[in-house]
Structures are given as C-alpha cells and as structure tokens.
Amino acid sequence: MLRFVIAAAVISGAVTFTAAEAAAEKVFRRANDLSYGGKESLDPISATRFYEVNDMVYSRLVRQDDNGEPAPELATAWTSNDTATEWTIALQSGVTFHDGSAFDAADVKYTLERIKDPALESPLASVLDFIERVDVVDPATAKIVLSKPHAGLPLLLMDYRVRMIPEGSGASIATTGIGTGPFKIESYDPEGQTVLVANEVYWEGSPKLDKVVFTAIPDSEARNQAMMAGQLNFNTLTLDQIPQFKDNPAFSVQNYPAGGWFGLVFRTDTAPYTDARIRKAMRIPVDRAEMMKLMVGEGNGVTGCDQPVKANDPFRAPLDCPPDPEGAKKLLAEAGYPEGIDIEVHTADLEPGMVRFAEVYQQQAAKVGIRVKLTLAPSDGYWDDVWMKVPAAITSWSARPADQILNEAYRTGSAWNESYYANSAYDQILDKARATLDFAGARALYQEAQRILFEEGGTFIPYQQNGLRVLTRDVQGIKPLDEDYIRWHLVDLIPK
Amino acid sequence: MTGLRATLAYVLRQPSGAVGLVLVAVHLLIALAAPFIIPYDAATQNAAAILEPPSLTHLFGTDRLGRDVFSRTLLGGREAMLISTLSAICAMAWGSLLGIVVALAGGLLDAAVMRVVDAMVAIPWILLVMLFVAALGSSTAALIPLLGFSYGLSVVYLARSAALDFVARDFVLAAQVRGESRWTIAVKELSPNIRDSLAVQGAMQWSWIFLAVSSLSFLGMGVAPPTPDWGQMIADARGIMRTAPWTVVWPMVFLSSLIIGVNLAVDAWAKALGIERLGRTPQS
Numbered sequence: 001m002l003r004f005v006i007a008a009a010v011i012s013g014a015v016t017f018t019a020a021e022a023a024a025e026k027v028f029r030r031a032n033d034l035s036y037g038g039k040e041s042l043d044p045i046s047a048t049r050f051y052e053v054n055d056m057v058y059s060r061l062v063r064q065d066d067n068g069e070p071a072p073e074l075a076t077a078w079t080s081n082d083t084a085t086e087w088t089i090a091l092q093s094g095v096t097f098h099d100g101s102a103f104d105a106a107d108v109k110y111t112l113e114r115i116k117d118p119a120l121e122s123p124l125a126s127v128l129d130f131i132e133r134v135d136v137v138d139p140a141t142a143k144i145v146l147s148k149p150h151a152g153l154p155l156l157l158m159d160y161r162v163r164m165i166p167e168g169s170g171a172s173i174a175t176t177g178i179g180t181g182p183f184k185i186e187s188y189d190p191e192g193q194t195v196l197v198a199n200e201v202y203w204e205g206s207p208k209l210d211k212v213v214f215t216a217i218p219d220s221e222a223r224n225q226a227m228m229a230g231q232l233n234f235n236t237l238t239l240d241q242i243p244q245f246k247d248n249p250a251f252s253v254q255n256y257p258a259g260g261w262f263g264l265v266f267r268t269d270t271a272p273y274t275d276a277r278i279r280k281a282m283r284i285p286v287d288r289a290e291m292m293k294l295m296v297g298e299g300n301g302v303t304g305c306d307q308p309v310k311a312n313d314p315f316r317a318p319l320d321c322p323p324d325p326e327g328a329k330k331l332l333a334e335a336g337y338p339e340g341i342d343i344e345v346h347t348a349d350l351e352p353g354m355v356r357f358a359e360v361y362q363q364q365a366a367k368v369g370i371r372v373k374l375t376l377a378p379s380d381g382y383w384d385d386v387w388m389k390v391p392a393a394i395t396s397w398s399a400r401p402a403d404q405i406l407n408e409a410y411r412t413g414s415a416w417n418e419s420y421y422a423n424s425a426y427d428q429i430l431d432k433a434r435a436t437l438d439f440a441g442a443r444a445l446y447q448e449a450q451r452i453l454f455e456e457g458g459t460f461i462p463y464q465q466n467g468l469r470v471l472t473r474d475v476q477g478i479k480p481l482d483e484d485y486i487r488w489h490l491v492d493l494i495p496k
Numbered sequence: 497m498t499g500l501r502a503t504l505a506y507v508l509r510q511p512s513g514a515v516g517l518v519l520v521a522v523h524l525l526i527a528l529a530a531p532f533i534i535p536y537d538a539a540t541q542n543a544a545a546i547l548e549p550p551s552l553t554h555l556f557g558t559d560r561l562g563r564d565v566f567s568r569t570l571l572g573g574r575e576a577m578l579i580s581t582l583s584a585i586c587a588m589a590w591g592s593l594l595g596i597v598v599a600l601a602g603g604l605l606d607a608a609v610m611r612v613v614d615a616m617v618a619i620p621w622i623l624l625v626m627l628f629v630a631a632l633g634s635s636t637a638a639l640i641p642l643l644g645f646s647y648g649l650s651v652v653y654l655a656r657s658a659a660l661d662f663v664a665r666d667f668v669l670a671a672q673v674r675g676e677s678r679w680t681i682a683v684k685e686l687s688p689n690i691r692d693s694l695a696v697q698g699a700m701q702w703s704w705i706f707l708a709v710s711s712l713s714f715l716g717m718g719v720a721p722p723t724p725d726w727g728q729m730i731a732d733a734r735g736i737m738r739t740a741p742w743t744v745v746w747p748m749v750f751l752s753s754l755i756i757g758v759n760l761a762v763d764a765w766a767k768a769l770g771i772e773r774l775g776r777t778p779q780s
Contacts, residue, residue, distance in 0.1 A: 240560075240736045293543040294561050349716035352735065359721045360561065363541050376716040378630050385630070 025210040026493045028475075030234045031226060032190060034218040040190035042177035043170075044163040045115055045122040051160060053188075053214060056196055056488045057098070058163030058179030061089060061108065062154045064485060068312045070154040074103065074164055074180065084149040084437050089142045095203045097166050098177075098184040104139035110167040112144065117170075124161050126415060127404055149435035151442050152403045159404070160484040182207040182489035191216050208477070208492035227251075233475055233493070237468040238352055239296055245470045255300060256480040258467030259310025259399030262295075262357045264345065268458040269420040270391040272341070276456040281331035282343075283460040285368040286361065287323040292463035294360050295353060301465045306457060307450045308397065308405045311464040315402035315443050317450035328368045340369020347374065347394040348382040358394050361460070388418050399464070399482065402446045406430055410453060419458030426452050506768035513764025519757025523573065523750075530571050536564035538571050539722035547740045557742035559733060568724035569746040573754060575719045576726070579639055580706040586644025587705070588698045591651025596682045596690075598652075599659035606656075613652050621646040621708065629717045639718065643705050654697050658690040692769045696762060703758040710751055726751040 032040065032052055040050035044058055061075040077090040095103040112134050115124050130150055135143040144153065156162070164180060165173050177185035180203065183196035196212040215232075217223045227235045228244065237245070237253070245251045266273040266282060273279050288303040295301075302311040305319035332341060347358040355376065362372040377386040387393050395418055400408070407430055408414055412422040426449055433445035453459070467482055477491040507513035536554075542562030550557040556565035598606040625642050632638045662668055662685070671681050712718030713727030721728065726747035733743035 238735070240739065243739045290543045294541055294546070297546070349731065355716060355721070356561065356732065360541060362722060363539060374720045374722075375635075376720055378626060378717060 026208065027211045027213055028209045028234070028491065028493060029213050029215070029232045031217040031223045031232055032194070032214045033223070034191065034216045038191040038216075041174045042185065042188060043174040044161050044165070045120065045124050046174060047121065047123050049161060050190060050194075052483070053177070053185075053194055053196065054163060054179075055160065055181075055484060055486070056183040056212060057177045057181040057185060058165065059095075059181050060157065060159075060162055061091075061164065062157040064158050066479065066481060066485065067314075068310075069314055070158055074108075075157075078154055080151070080153070080437060082437070084151045084153075084435055085146045087144040087146070087153050088137070089144060091140045091142065092203060093140050095180050096201060097180055098199060099166070101166055102139075103164065103166075103180050105134075105136040105142040106139070106167045107164055108142040109134035109136055110170075111164050112162075114165075114170055115162075122161075124159065126408065127156060127159065128162070148431075150403075151434055151437045155401050155403060158401070158484075183209075183212055186211075189216075190214075202489055204489055207489040209488075212488075227470060230472065233472045234478070235470050237470055239300060239468065240352075241470075242468065250473055251470050252473055252475075254467075254469045254471065254478070254480040256467045256469070256482060257302065257310075257312045257464075258482050259312070259464045260467075261308070261397055261399075261461050261464050262351075262354060263306075263308075263395045263397070264358070264361055264392065264460040265387075265395045265418045266392050266458040266460075267388075267390075267420050268422070272335070272337075272343075273391060273458055275335050277331040277335040278337070278341070279456065279458050281328040281335070281368070282365070282370065283454075284321065284331075285323060285325040285328035285370070286364040286460070286462060288321065288462040291360050291364060295357060296463070296465050300468070301463045303463045304461055305454045306459060306461045307453070308400070308409060308459065308461055309402040309446075309450060310399035310405075313402050314439075315446035317447035317454075319451065319454055321454065325368045328370075332369065337369075340371060342371045342373065343392060344373045344375055344390075345392045345394065346377050346386050346390045348377045348386065350382050351396055354394050354396060388416075388420075395459070402450075403430075403434065406446065406449050409459075410449075410457070421453075421458055423452065423456075503765065503768045507761065507764040510764045510767070512760045513768075516757045516760025516762070516764060519753050520761050523754045523757065526570055527574050527577055530574065534564075534567035534570055536567045538563060538567045538724045540564075547736070547743070549740075550742050556746045557740070559729070559743045560736070560740075565729075565743060565746055568729060569726070569750055572724045572726040572729055572747055573750060575636070575723050576706055576709040576713070579636055579643070579709050579719075580702050582640045583643035583647065583705045583709075584698055584702040586640060587646075587648035587651055587701055588694060589648075590644070591648035592655040592690075592694050594648075595652045595655025595657075596659045596686055597678075599656045599663055600678050600682060600686075602663075610652075610656070613649055617649050622711070625708075625712065626717065629712075635720075639709065639712070643708060647701050647705055647708075651694075651697060651701065655690065655694060658693045659686050662686055662689050693771050696766045696769065696771060699758065699762045699765070703755050703762070706758075707755060 030052065039048040041048050042050055042054065044054045059074050061073060062070045063073040065071040074092050074095065075089045076092055078087055080087045089108065091105060091108065097103060112131055115122055115128050130146050130148045132145045132147040135145060137143050166178055169178060175188060177188060182199055182202045184199045186195040186197045188194050194214040198207040198210055200206050217226060223235055224241055224244065226232045242253060245253050266279055268274060268279065283306060292301050292303050305321035307317055307319065309316040332338070345358055347355050349355050358374050362374055365372055387395060408416050409418060410421045410426065411417065411430060412424065412427050429445050429449045433442050433449070436442040436445060471478060474493050474495050475491065476494050478486055507517060540563065545558050545562040547560060548554055548558040554564050554566060556569055559565055594609065598609045624646050628638070628642050668681060668685050671685050709718050710727035713725045714731040716731065719725035719728055729747040730744055733740065737744050
C-alpha cells in the first residue's frame with residue numbers, strides 16, 4: 001500500500017514535470033512491477049534481472065529478426081567448425097560502452113565466461129554451461145570453444161539475458177548498467193524511478209526518444225489506472241483488461257505471439273503415470289481449441305500438441321491433435337482402467353488463470369471418465385513445495401526457444417525436468433540436433449523430439465498464449481512482437 | 497416450548513430481528529431448494545457464452561468460463577454452510593466442555609489451561625489454518641476440525657466465565673456436598689444455566705466461521721472446484737469487476753446478506769434472552 005502511495009505521488013509529480021517539458025523533450029514512460037521487491041538488478045544475468053531496463057541499455061551479440069531467426073547485433077557474422085565445437089564470431093567495430101571505452105573481443109570473453117561463475121548462481125548457467133572458454137583472436141574476433149558440439153549456439157546467444165558488459169565490470173555492473181545499448185542509466189531506483197537518457201553515440205544511430213522513465217507500480221490495477229490517465233506510454237495487459245482500452249481512441253492494443261504457457265505435468269516416475277498409455281490418455285481427450293477459447297479467448301494464442309517450444313520458433317513441430325476421447329478411453333482400458341480413473345491435480349492461485357486452467361481440464365477430462373480431484377495448494381512456496389513433488393500439478397513457463405526448453409525441461413536428470421522424463425533415445429536426438437549444422441537437418445531432429453513428447457511425454461500443453469500490451473496512440477516503432485524483439489532506438493513519440 | 501415461541505415472537509417484533517430472521521430463512525430455503533431449481537449445471541463450461549451479461553437465458557449472466565452465474569450463486573453457499581455448521585458444533589462442543597471443566601476445577605489446572613488458551617488465541621486463526629492446510633492439504637474433512645479447533649478457543653473463555661458465575665452459588669455447593677460427581681454437576685447444575693449464552697455464542701460462531709470459510713475459498717484454500725462457492729467466485733471475478741460486474745456482485749450480495757441476517761437475528765435473540773452478546777475476541 002505504502003509503495004502504491006509513493007508510486008502515485010511520484011507519478012503525479014512526474015506529470016506536472018511533463019507538462020512543462022513536453023515540448024522540449026520526448027519522454028517515454030513505463031512502469032516496472034517490482035516483482036522482485038526492489039532487488040531488480042542491472043546485472044543482465046542475475047536471477048533478479050531488471051530485464052525491461054536491461055533490454056534498453058545493453059546489446060546482445062545476436063538478436064532475433066521479426067521472424068525469430070538469428071540476426072546480427074554486436075556480432076556481424078558467425079561461423080562454426082565442421083563439428084560445431086568452435087564458433088568464430090566477427091564483431092562490430094567502432095562500438096563504445098556508455099563510459100566511453102571501446103567494445104571488443106575481450107569484453108565478449110569476459111561476459112560469456114562470467115555466466116558460468118558458480119558464485120553468481122545465474123539461471124543462464126544451465127543453458128550455456130557447454131561454453132568451455134572464449135579465445136580473443138583479435139579485438140574484432142572472438143572464438144567460442146564448446147565442450148560439446150552445438151549447432152544452435154546463435155539461437156541461445158539471442159537469449160534476452162546474454163548482454164555484453166565491459167571487461168572486469170562484474171562487481172559494479174548491477175548498479176551502473178554500463179552497456180552499449182541505445183539508452184544510458186541516468187538514475188537507478190527500482191523501487192522509485194529509474195531514468196534512462198538517450199545514448200547519442202549509439203552505434204546504430206541516435207535514439208529518437210530523449211528519455212525513458214520507469215516508475216515502480218507493484219499493483220496491476222494501479223498500472224492500469226496510470227495508463228488510463230495517460231501517465232504511461234506502454235503497459236502489458238491481461239485479457240480481462242482489454243475492454244477498457246480496446247475502443248478508446250487514445251490507445252492502441254497489441255496482441256503478439258509470445259509463447260508463455262500453462263501446462264499440466266504428470267510425473268513419469270510415479271504410478272499410474274509410469275504407464276505411457278495413461279499419460280497419453282490424460283492429454284488426448286481434451287479439445288484444445290475450446291480450452292484456449294475458454295482460457296484466453298479465440299485468436300489470443302496458438303493451440304498446440306504439447307510442444308513446449310514457443311509458437312513462432314523455427315524449430316517448432318507442426319503437429320495436429322484433434323480431441324480424441326475414444327482413443328483416450330481405449331488407452332485407459334488397455335492400461336487397466338476401463339471404468340475411468342480417479343486422479344488428483346494440484347494447482348494454486350499463483351498466476352491469474354492457474355486455477356481456471358485446472359478447472360477447464362477437470363471438465364474436459366470428465367468426458368472420458370478421468371475424475372479429477374482439484375487440490376488448491378497455497379501459492380506461497382508452490383514452486384518449492386508442490387511443483388515437482390506431487391504426482392500431477394499445474395505448471396507455468398515463459399516462452400523459450402526449442403533447444404533451451406527441450407533440454408531444460410525434458411532431458412534426463414536436468415534440474416527443471418518437471419515430469420521426471422527419462423528417455424535416452426530422446427536425449428540422443430537432442431545431442432544429434434545440437435551437433436547438426438545444417439538448419440533443415442537440425443529442425444527435423446528438434447521436431448522429432450517434440451513428436452516423441454506428444455506420444456509419450458508427461459506434460460499436457462494445450463496452447464501457447466499471446467502477449468498483450470497497450471500503447472498510447474502517439475507511440476511509433478513498436479511492432480506487435482515480444483519485448484526482446486523491440487528495437488528501442490527506433491521507437492518515437494509523435495503526437496497525433 | 498412456550499419459551500421458544502415467546503423468544504421468537506420477541507425477535508420478530510424488533511424490526512432488525514425480523515429482517516435478520518427473514519434473511520436467514522430465505523437463505524436456508526435457497527440452500528435446500530437450489531439443486532432442484534437451478535436452470536443449468538453449475539460446472540458446465542461453455543466457450544460460446546463467455547461473460548454474457550444478465551438476460552432471460554442467464555438471469556445473472558455468465559462467468560469467464562461461460563458458466564451460469566445464477567446457478568452457481570444459488571449453490572454457492574451450501575458447502576460453506578455445511579462446513580460452518582459442523583465446525584461450529586465442533587467448536588462449541590470442545591470449547592464449552594473445557595471451559596466448564598476448568599471453571600469447576602479451578603486452581604492450577606484452570607490457570608495452566610487458560611494460559612495455554614491465551615497463547616493459542618494470540619496466533620491469528622488464518623495463520624494457524626494456513627499452516628495446517630499447507631501441511632495436510634485443503635479438504636472439507638480437514639477444514640472442519642481445524643476451524644472447529646481454532647474457533648473453539650474463544651468458546652472456552654465464554655463457557656468458563658459463564659460457568660464461574662455459578663460455581664460458587666449455593667445450588668452448586670449443595671450438589672458438591674451431596675457428593676455428586678463433577679460430570680453430574682456440569683450437566684445437571686451448570687449447563688441449564690449457561691445454555692442460552694452458549695447457544696447465542698454458537699450462532700455467532702457460525703457466522704464467523706462462514707466468513708472464515710469464504711475467506712479461505714477466496715484465498716484458494718477452501719472449497720475446491722468444481723463445487724461453486726461465493727468466496728471462490730469473488731476471487732475468480734475480482735479482476736473483471738468493472739467490465740463484468742455481474743460475475744462478482746451476486747456472490748457478494750448473497751454472502752453479505754447471509755452474514756448480516758445472522759448477525760441481526762442473533763442480536764435480537766440475545767436481547768430476547770436478556771444476555772449481552774459476547775463481542776468478537778481477537779481470535780475471531
């Protein structure tokens with residue numbers, strides 16, 4: 001509450017300021033939700049990374065183009081050796097950090113090798129731990145040496161957290177935010193206001209905005225009100241909030257493929273889900289299109305067949321899975337449950353929709369005699385005490401590219417293998433995919449892995465959800481794409 | 497029975513008492529008749545009828561899953577009423593028994609037991625219940641003893657102080673001199689005298705427990721879907737209060753009218769019996 005009052009005071013103060021300065025300066029206003037309680041860090045690889053700000057102050061080596069495929073950012077080109085164990089990266093020249101120092105291969109070495117530092121406990125370590133070392137070939141060339149072949153390295157370098165920081169800056173980066181991005185940190189206060197100013201010497205051209213101001217507003221309803229009152233230019237929405245903005249000429253609402261998802265995870269190491277037939281029977285009777293319609297509305301997501309891979313990922317498998325109640329009944333009967341089966345599913349009121357998701361599944365599953373007892377666990381500690389502990393639970397993931405999620409959540413023994421899936425054939429396909437340099441070949445393998453998950457995996461994923469954001473009408477240059485696709489130096493405010 | 501009829505007549509003569517009693521009666525009637533009068537199955541989802549405003553097809557509109565809000569609202573108090581009734585009985589039973597026993601025993605036992613009760617009362621009930629729900633999981637079977645225990649604590653105070661008024665009276669002393677057992681004294685001498693206070697307290701406990709169950713359901717720890725429940729309905733619809741008010745207004749109206757009704761009726765009843773209603777202890 002106190003935070004809300006402070007935020008409200010800060011906003012009203014800021015508004016007075018705008019009125020006077022508007023003509024002179026283009027100030028873009030956003031809110032941060034304080035979901036890390038003020039620990040939001042400017043260190044891009046911290047578990048509490050302040051990613052909205054980090055996206056603007058740092059650059060990656062590789063970014064995605066509008067189709068989600070790797071495109072040059074600080075790296076101008078990348079090539080690997082025949083076995084995909086060594087990657088040579090050519091770097092942009094003439095790029096400087098906000099403190100004036102030049103960006104070169106030594107910074108790449110420092111940034112990438114730092115990810116593995118056990119003291120930092122970065123969540124990225126589990127994704128990029130196969131980077132053995134980085135060699136500085138010359139200031140404009142770095143060589144990334146891998147401990148295992150990986151043909152998809154550029155895709156992983158696109159991760160929103162792999163952002164270049166100056167060599168040796170690890171101790172101070174969490175508060176200085178010195179990067180090569182289009183905006184520089186003027187002041188940093190995640191609980192109050194964080195102010196960014198344009199980096200006039202940004203290597204892709206000077207940004208069109210003068211300033212970006214982030215105000216901490218923890219409550220989603222308060223953020224909405226601030227947006228309504230014209231105190232913010234940009235805000236993310238949930239589906240329920242759309243009607244307030246949709247028909248208002250002062251705003252535009254964007255609906256973009258994002259790929260976050262809820263799932264229902266059955267532990268493959270726990271009876272009765274040790275039987276692949278039962279796992280499949282749990283997943284195939286559901287009308288996924290109807291489930292998506294009930295949960296997020298038509299056109300606000302992409303239905304899928306348990307692929308965890310984000311909807312616009314080039315490696316996503318094109319699967320089709322119309323509801324198959326007869327098939328499910330048959331599988332249940334074969335597995336010894338001709339009269340249906342009683343199961344318990346845990347969920348929690350943790351994220352909006354997490355309980356409803358279970359309720360919709362409960363109704364859908366009832367059609368084939370799967371009688372679901374819903375147990376509502378306390379939200380507090382759900383990820384520690386319930387998820388990966390109970391036999392069946394609702395899960396929630398943000399969008400991840402194919403190689404990352406297929407390894408992170410399904411490879412035998414990986415830390416977040418929530419269904420305890422263990423299939424060496426599956427693991428070998430992923431190893432092979434990583435080692436396959438040819439794009440079409442790698443795609444075939446990743447898609448094969450997703451087909452295996454649909455046939456016998458333990459995770460039910462009916463759809464990937466779109467992202468929703470609202471912008472004031474004067475905002476230009478933000479495409480309806482996920483946050484890390486936005487090219488912030490091109491964003492402008494043009495009053496209409 | 498004339499006593500009961502006189503009390504009822506007294507309650508009905510007071511406007512607030514009459515309103516309260518009518519509200520409670522209507523709620524009881526709805527709860528009993530609901531399964532036979534609801535037009536739709538309360539759990540059936542309909543993707544083609546999401547968030548429809550009230551109409552003749554759906555009197556109270558539909559919710560985010562296309563379910564009929566009218567049917568859900570009519571059914572939404574039943575489970576919580578059942579839990580509250582059983583919990584209140586449980587709370588009254590152990591609370592009064594312990595209160596009377598320590599009042600009769602006095603001395604060290606009284607002091608020791610009451611300090612333990614003091615300490616327990618200091619823990620907010622919701623923390624206590626959340627702790628147990630976290631450990632045992634949420635189910636009706638687990639909630640009843642939990643709420644019964646936690647709300648019984650304040651009954652111990654009431655029963656003890658009500659009994660203390662009588663333990664030193666001549667008829668109790670006489671019974672003791674006659675050599676009657678403590679149990680007989682408690683049942684035959686004390687109970688008839690403190691019965692009214694306890695009954696009023698029991699009815700109040702019921703409404704507090706009902707609110708507690710609704711709060712737990714609101715927090716996702718009470719009545720589990722697909723059973724509809726007012727607290728759960730309010731929690732689910734609170735984010736769309738402005739754009740689809742019908743999803744949240746009806747469970748609110750039903751919940752508050754029930755609680756207000758019980759309170760008005762119990763106040764009038766306490767007045768009719770000539771007893772001061774016990775104020776809410778920190779426990780409640």
